[in-house]
Amino acid sequence: MPDDKWHSSISNIRKGEIRVRGYDVTELMGNKSFAEAIFLLLKGELPTAAEAKMFDAILTSSIDHGVTPPSVLGARTVASGGNPLNAAVAGGVLVIGDTHGGxxxxxxxxxxxxxxxxxxxxxxxxxxxxxxxxxxxxxxxxxxxxxxxxxxxxxxxxxxxxxxxxxxxxxxxxxxxxxxxxxxxxxxxxxxxxxxxxxxxxxxxxxxLGKGFFIISRVPGLVAHIFEELTREKPMRQLGNTNWEYDGPKPRDIS
Ligand SMILES: CC(C)(COP(=O)(O)OP(=O)(O)OC[C@H]1O[C@@H](n2cnc3c(N)ncnc32)[C@H](O)[C@@H]1OP(=O)(O)O)[C@@H](O)C(=O)NCCC(=O)NCCS
CATH class of the missing domain: 1.10.230.10 (Cytochrome P450-Terp, domain 2)
Incomplete structure (x- = not known):
């Protein structure tokens, strides 16, 4: 008989109880940092004090790098087009690829x-x-x-x-x-x-997990940029380079 169950070793959820990798999430809250909880998710075990410090530094290192990285331009462009925060975050994350973050x-x-x-x-x-x-x-x-x-x-x-x-x-x-x-x-x-x-x-x-590290680190930066775009800038503002030149076919008729 084929097994039609989902198998996951990440979290166990029951009525009134949420356990992440076996730990009660309410016990993690207030006792472990966000970075430590992310480490637990990815590695399956809580980090040592040294691992927690190193991991936190890694996540902080790529939190933001100004408005020019492609993912930020992508996220701000999606927001400027009149879309909500979730769509703009998704847009920014989609820009992350082999040559940006990869x-x-x-x-x-x-x-x-x-x-x-x-x-x-x-x-x-x-x-x-x-x-x-x-x-x-x-x-x-x-x-x-x-x-x-x-x-x-x-x-x-x-x-x-x-x-x-x-x-x-x-x-x-x-x-x-x-x-x-x-x-x-x-x-x-x-x-x-x-x-x-x-x-x-x-x-x-x-x-x-490489791209995951970049995404986890950069999403807070994207959220901040999108919020700034939505609250400070007018919709559909000129975000890109206006210095352009057409080099396609000359005007022609279909007949
Ligand atoms: C990040 C990057 C795009 C910056 O490039 P840049 O400063 O604009 O440099 P250019 O693309 O103009 O390249 C200049 C020269 O350095 C060389 N070069 C640049 N990065 C190189 C690398 N990682 N490995 C080998 N050669 C490299 C190029 O081949 C070029 O050589 P040439 O002059 O003999 O043709 C480039 O270094 C790169 O592609 N790095 C690898 C990808 C990467 O690490 N991305 C993460 C960025 S945070």
Missing amino acids: AIEQCAKILQEWAQKEGEVGKLAAHLVEEFASKNKRLPGYGHRLHDVDPRTIRLFQIAKQLNFSGRHIELAVSIQEYLAEVKRKSLPINVDGAIAAVISDMGFDWR
């Missing part, structure tokens, strides 16, 4: 695959960078349009070191940065996505 997942996948290979980290990094360069592929998690050094990376690695989370993945990420600079003859700093990828890998998170 670098955490891609970089964590690479770090997790390569860090488990045998050999000295420096040699692995050199090999990895050469492999990407020979295929003319970019390394996700490196480079930034604005920052020469991403301040969030420095801080995340500092906290990781203080809390003893600095392991082979962070070591590999830093080594890649050095070889990448040599090969590309320019500095391509580990950006916040790359830093998060390295830290979550050293914390034992599966790379497939």
